[in-house]
């Protein structure tokens with residue numbers, strides 16, 4: 001069946017919540033995917049920064065197969081070995097001491113928002129419930145996460161939103177300081193804003209937030225849903241900055257394509273949630289945790305983090321060269337394999353042309369093209385992507 005035949009079937013039965021590209025994907029291998037008509041694409045979108053190990057990773061597929069044959073789901077009424085082992089790896093390779101597993105980025109953020117509220121009330125009293133987030137941020141689509149998201153375009157028609165979320169200017173410490181009061185229980189920030197246009201935080205900004213949170217005894221929470229799990233060339237983006245949070249939210253790359261999210265926190269805050277405070281039927285699911293275990297072990301063993309640093313530098317260099325040649329590119333920014341180019345015009349047409357030429361890309365806001373290939377991408381694949389993009393830019 002053709003792409004278009006699938007699309008017309010899909011439109012009849014799937015809710016119209018996405019502007020989808022006219023493409024139906026059916027399989028993938030490494031950094032490439034194929035559509036329903038067998039056409040091959042180089043994938044620099046990775047399911048929106050998800051497929052960390054690429055498609056069809058043997059270790060991932062085999063481990064999942066084995067786990068699914070053993071036990072696929074058992075709930076949190078019981079312990080399961082995959083969740084325990086995966087949490088141990090996450091703890092052993094971070095500054096955190098406890099994990100809460102969930103299923104998505106929005107849920108990992110929701111967990112952090114609830115934790116912050118409970119912390120504020122327990123530690124500083126009933127009126128301590130305000131959370132400061134950043135303008136231009138993106139934290140997900142639940143009502144809590146969308147309130148935390150500092151972009152009105154995602155919030156329209158949803159009022160009233162959650163009470164007690166205040167928005168500061170990203171990378172502007174004074175604007176955060178102005179909002180902090182005895183009502184503040186936490187500050188939530190993406191170390192690199194993803195959907196907001198691939199905007200890295202300044203180290204100095206994060207350090208000042210850290211000092212402020214220490215001084216006020218409030219939580220510093222990082223949303224590493226997109227920039228965590230190897231994207232920056234470090235397992236966690238906070239390592240790239242050398243400024244650690246108290247709480248971190250993760251998802252996307254963690255399961256390498258299998259749905260899983262997680263919130264982690266440091267020991268000092270590990271007794272805030274008690275049984276009954278927070279839960280998820282599927283959280284800690286053995287299959288999802290097995291996927292995460294393979295991703296984490298692979299990142300640690302197979303020098304993938306080194307590859308991210310090396311290829312990330314190479315990609316940035318190539319993008320900067322394009323910037324020298326094409327005036328419409330006004331900025332190149334990012335870290336590791338989370339790079340973006342800002343254009344002086346909307347990017348939709350360029351992305352559509354790239355897709356037609358066999359390269360999957362995704363925007364980040366209306367004027368930024370995002371480059372988030374699988375973390376195993378190599379130099380030749382980057383050259384191929386840049387060639388396709390340049391041929392499209394020549395026509396603009």
Ligand SMILES: Cc1ncc(COP(=O)(O)O)c(C=O)c1O
Nearest residue numbers: 104105106138139140194225226
């Ligand atoms: C930084 C960040 N936080 C949270 C989310 C929400 O994640 P999910 O779509 O898995 O709910 C996203 C998704 O793009 C994200 O980029």
